[in-house]
Amino acid sequence: MRRMLQGAPAGGWRDGVAVLASMRFAIGILCVLALASAVGTVLPQNQPLSVPLGLYGPFWTGVFDAAGLFQIYSSPAYVALMVFLVLSTSLCLLRHTPRLWRDVRRWRGQMQTGALRALPHHADRPWPTGWPRDPAQAAPLLGERLADMGWRWRQQGDQEGGVWLSARRGRYGRLGYVAAHGAVVLIALGGLLDGDALLRARMAWLGVTPYTGRGLIADVPAAHRLDAHTPAFRASLFVPEGARTGLALIARPEGAVVQPLPFELELRRFHADFWPSGAPRRFASDVLIHTPDGRRQSATVAVNQPLQVGGAWGGITLYQSSFEDGGSRVSLMAWPLIPAALAQAGASGSALGLRLSGRVAGPALTLPGLAGPTGLRLELADYRPLTVAPPAGDGRSVWQRLTAPARDAAPAAPPLGPRLLYRWRDAAGQARDFDSAFQPVTVDGVPVLAFGARDPRDAPDAPLRVLRIPVDGDGVRGWLRVLQALGDPRERARAVARAVARAALAVPERERAVWRASADRALALFAGALAVPLTPALAADREAAGLGPDRPLGGDAALLAFLQTTPLGQRPALTAQLRQVLEPSLRALVDQVRQAAGQPPLADLPDAQARWRLLRASLSDQFFYPAPALIQPLAVQPVMASVFEVARAPGRWLVYPGALLLALGVAAMLAVRDRRLWLLLQPGRDGTGGDAPDTGRVLLAMTGSRTGPALEREWQTLHQALLAPNTDPAPGISTNF
Numbered sequence: 160m161r162r163m164l165q166g167a168p169a170g171g172w173r174d175g176v177a178v179l180a181s182m183r184f185a186i187g188i189l190c191v192l193a194l195a196s197a198v199g200t201v202l203p204q205n206q207p208l209s210v211p212l213g214l215y216g217p218f219w220t221g222v223f224d225a226a227g228l229f230q231i232y233s234s235p236a237y238v239a240l241m242v243f244l245v246l247s248t249s250l251c252l253l254r255h256t257p258r259l260w261r262d263v264r265r266w267r268g269q270m271q272t273g274a275l276r277a278l279p280h281h282a283d284r285p286w287p288t289g290w291p292r293d294p295a296q297a298a299p300l301l302g303e304r305l306a307d308m309g310w311r312w313r314q315q316g317d318q319e320g321g322v323w324l325s326a327r328r329g330r331y332g333r334l335g336y337v338a339a340h341g342a343v344v345l346i347a348l349g350g351l352l353d354g355d356a357l358l359r360a361r362m363a364w365l366g367v368t369p370y371t372g373r374g375l376i377a378d379v380p381a382a383h384r385l386d387a388h389t390p391a392f393r394a395s396l397f398v399p400e401g402a403r404t405g406l407a408l409i410a411r412p413e414g415a416v417v418q419p420l421p422f423e424l425e426l427r428r429f430h431a432d433f434w435p436s437g438a439p440r441r442f443a444s445d446v447l448i449h450t451p452d453g454r455r456q457s458a459t460v461a462v463n464q465p466l467q468v469g470g471a472w473g474g475i476t477l478y479q480s481s482f483e484d485g486g487s488r489v490s491l492m493a494w495p496l497i498p499a500a501l502a503q504a505g506a507s508g509s510a511l512g513l514r515l516s517g518r519v520a521g522p523a524l525t526l527p528g529l530a531g532p533t534g535l536r537l538e539l540a541d542y543r544p545l546t547v548a549p550p551a552g553d554g555r556s557v558w559q560r561l562t563a564p565a566r567d568a569a570p571a572a573p574p575l576g577p578r579l580l581y582r583w584r585d586a587a588g589q590a591r592d593f594d595s596a597f598q599p600v601t602v603d604g605v606p607v608l609a610f611g612a613r614d615p616r617d618a619p620d621a622p623l624r625v626l627r628i629p630v631d632g633d634g635v636r637g638w639l640r641v642l643q644a645l646g647d648p649r650e651r652a653r654a655v656a657r658a659v660a661r662a663a664l665a666v667p668e669r670e671r672a673v674w675r676a677s678a679d680r681a682l683a684l685f686a687g688a689l690a691v692p693l694t695p696a697l698a699a700d701r702e703a704a705g706l707g708p709d710r711p712l713g714g715d716a717a718l719l720a721f722l723q724t725t726p727l728g729q730r731p732a733l734t735a736q737l738r739q740v741l742e743p744s745l746r747a748l749v750d751q752v753r754q755a756a757g758q759p760p761l762a763d764l765p766d767a768q769a770r771w772r773l774l775r776a777s778l779s780d781q782f783f784y785p786a787p788a789l790i791q792p793l794a795v796q797p798v799m800a801s802v803f804e805v806a807r808a809p810g811r812w813l814v815y816p817g818a819l820l821l822a823l824g825v826a827a828m829l830a831v832r833d834r835r836l837w838l839l840l841q842p843g844r845d846g847t848g849g850d851a852p853d854t855g856r857v858l859l860a861m862t863g864s865r866t867g868p869a870l871e872r873e874w875q876t877l878h879q880a881l882l883a884p885n886t887d888p889a890p891g892i893s894t895n896f
Contacts, residue, residue: 179243180250188244195240199231205355205412230412233355241354245347252340259337263330269315269323270837275860280874284882286843286855294322294840294855301838301881302326308880310836324838332864335827338820345817352810357391358409362416369414376406376417384417385409391807394418396477398426399485399800403449407805420475420805422468423449429482429799431544442482444801460803478804484519484542485800489579491515493526493537494635494789496781497710498687500528501643511639513788519798523584529787534586541580542795576600579792583785591615591705591785594623597792603769605629612785616703626784629773635791637756642778644752645686654748655679662743678740682748684721685741687713687782691720704785714779745775833864836877857882 178184202223203210211220211229227234275281291297302312305326315323362368362385370383385392394407403425409416424446431442443461448468450456460466466477493513495501501511515537517524523536530536577597584590592613599606608630611623628638644650655678659671683689688711693701697716712720718737722730749771750760761767761774839858859882863870 176250179247180254181247182251185244185247185251188240188247192237192240192244195231195237198228202228202231204232205230205410207410207412233359238351238354238356241347241351245344245351248340248343248347252337252344256337259333263333266313266325266327267835269325270860272839272858275837275839275858278860278862279866280862280870281858281860282878282882284857284859286857287882294842297840298322298324298838301840304880305836308877321839321841324836324840326836326838327834328836329831329833329864332827332831332833335824335829335831338824338827340824342817342821342824345813345820349810349813349817352813353391353393353808354810358389361385361389367416369411369416371414376404376408379417383415384419387419387421389418389807391809392418393804393806393808395480396420396424396803396805397483397800398424398444398446398803400426400429400798402426402485403447418805421451422475424477424803425449426801429801431482431799433544439482442479444479444803446477446801460801475805475807478806479801480804481802483800483802485798486521487519487542487798488796489517489519489539489542489792490794491517491579492635492791492793493529494639494791495529495787496642496784496789497529497787498646500787501639501646503528511636511643526788535583535787536585537790538582538584538590539579540582540592542577542797543580544577544797577795579790579795581790583787592623593786593790595790595792597795599630602627602773604766605770605773606631607773608635608791610784610789610791614703626777626780626789627773628777628789629770631758633756635789637753637758638774638777640756641749641752641774642781644748645682645778646688648683648688650748650751651682651686651688651744652679654751655682655744657747657751658740658743661747674740677736678744681718681737681741682744684717685713685715685745685779687711687717689717689721691717692724694720694723700783704783706783706785710782710787712782714782716779716782745778746771749774832869834861834870834873835863836861838881 203214206229208220208224208229211223215223223229231237276283291300298314302314302324305312305324310326310328311330312324312326315325365385366382367385368383370379372379392409394409396404396407398404403423405420405423407418407420409418425448426444427447428445429442430445432440434440441461443459443464445457445459446466448456448458456468458466460477460479462479464479468475468477491514493515494511495513513526513529515524515526517537517539519539519542521539523538525536578594579597580592580594582590582592594611596609599608601607606629607627610626610628612626613623617624628635631637633640644654655675658678659675662674680689684691691712693712697712697720700716701712718741722734722737725733746761750762753760761771764770837858837860841856841858843855859878861870861874861877863873
């Protein structure tokens with residue numbers, strides 16, 4: 160380094176190299192890199208813009224995107240900082256390593272006595288009694304004692320009749336600085352090799368651009384495909400059971416790039432075990448590697464058990480990342496919720512439900528009579544073998560929660576088992592997420608089917624809002640018959656007459672006409688047959704649910720909206736009156752439907768109270784269910800798919816030794832302290848230590864690379880062992896000369 164700088168003009172590149180090799184410059188780069196890495200840790204990196212849009216909104220997403228904060232690690236500025244860090248640390252190593260190595264090898268045997276007496280840890284004592292009189296004889300004995308204490312020592316030539324002993328301990332601790340700086344260089348070089356810079360360069364060299372369209376990977380044009388010789392990449396590979404592929408996808412902020420692999424991967428079987436909570440406990444893939452030369456390699460890839468294909472340096476590593484549905488076949492029923500469809504089915508005597516079949520991630524399904532004015536179509540998005548429901552609550556509806564005292568906390572969430580995830584998508588491309596369970600779960604002793612729906616006002620990762628429908632032997636069909644009867648004016652009139660007959664003893668004859676009129680009105684409000692003015696909150700809820708004029712407002716929300724139109728002083732009495740007439744009428748309607756189906760009255764069931772609460776809540780809440788039909792999956796032929804992360808990372812073979820070197824270097828710097836010790840034995844006037852009045856002297860001095868309590872304790876131990884009064888320099892050896 161010194162030769163490099165000699166002869167360079169002042170103020171020229173010599174000053175630039177000196178700045179690059181300075182500690183201040185390296186610390187400045189590390190601070191900027193730490194700040195950029197902190198931002199990159201907080202903000203999502205190299206993700207589609209839809210991800211930050213859901214987290215930060217359009218304004219801040221635009222600001223962060225314009226600043227390049229969503230691609231920090233692949234930005235030219237970050238790569239340039241890494242390059243400067245490598246240059247600075249390398250120059251620092253070239254500059255200081257020779258000096259450190261010379262210092263490790265150098266003993267510094269003879270020192271100026273004045274310099275030793277200036278050290279904080281020094282002692283100047285008369286010749287200790289019991290020592291050999293000749294310093295040349297005492298020196299080897301003291302050296303042996305130092306060796307027993309872990310010191311390396313040397314005896315130097317005498318100076319003015321004195322004998323020098325120099326000792327050293329922990330001299331290789333200084334090499335920890337070299338190891339730590341070398342580790343930074345290796346790790347930074349590995350990061351540059353495995354980073355985005357080589358991928359960008361390869362794309363520019365081949366003229367490849369990201370693909371923004373939709374469709375199969377095999378149909379992506381060649382302009383969006385790399386070759387199999389990309390030096391470093393990290394991509395995703397989706398393989399269904401029984402299929403094989405050799406094309407992976409590299410996600411880019413602008414789209415995706417196809418990365419061909421030098422082999423094809425076949426998924427023979429996927430294994431998955433789940434915890435009772437629904438979380439995957441273990442999942443693995445039995446795969447078969449097909450190479451171009453016709454060879455096959457069987458292996459199992461599991462979490463934390465990757466598979467290396469090819470050589471260690473240029474090969475590809477497969478990691479089990481996740482799993483998804485690979486195109487399962489599902490048969491299902493669509494139960495209409497639109498009053499017009501229910502009325503048409505009742506008038507024609509046709510079946511209530513519509514049987515369908517489809518494939519997950521396959522073509523969208525069109526439901527006759529349920530597409531509505533927006534042209535809704537059904538897309539089957541995913542099949543999940545096991546999941547857990549959100550908290551089930553206590554079965555109360557909005558009306559009951561607002562007009563009844565608070566109850567105990569909701570019970571723990573029951574496991575749902577397998578479920579189907581699907582979307583309703585309109586002609587404009589807007590979609591809403593839904594899910595449905597295959598099997599009923601038990602809530603308060605009642606079998607319940609759960610139908611989830613996404614509220615667009617919720618966060619993307621928030622749980623779906625669930626409509627719980629109590630079922631019996633007829634499944635959803637029995638519940639739908641009650642809903643159909645609720646929308647039929649004739650059935651409502653029969654139910655009110657039945658309720659009046661049941662209440663004949665409790666209601667005086669002169670009040671029965673008023674009671675009947677109130678019951679007619681309450682039941683019509685609950686059925687959505689009467690228009691009521693919407694409050695701003697209800698209007699916002701209906702807008703969020705995407706409900707149009709074909710879905711009237713009913714249930715407890717309609718009763719509450721009606722109460723808002725009455726004078727404030729009359730609301731308590733009117734609320735009590737509505738509760739008094741609505742509950743018997745609604746119960747009579749349910750019993751009426753059950754009787755027509757040959758079932759016993761609801762009150763005769765052992766779970767009557769819990770079933771009634773859940774039934775009433777579901778009849779009320781379905782008015783806000785944001786879909787024209789309930790989709791109930793019946794059976795599935797599961798086909799699972801594995802999602803692998805495939806990576807070619809040659810830089811890891813620099814990062815691994817760099818990490819080991821960094822650990823060793825830091826351990827050496829922290830645990831190994833470089834200490835030096837000098838011992839000068841000066842004879843008396845007669846040339847020996849002796850016991851003469853003009854006796855000799857002993858000068859002991861010590862210094863260390865780091866001061867502190869540990870150095871102080873070691874100094875006290877050495878001082879006591881070497882210079883304490885009547886100390887024998889070699890215990891067990893006679894000093895009688």
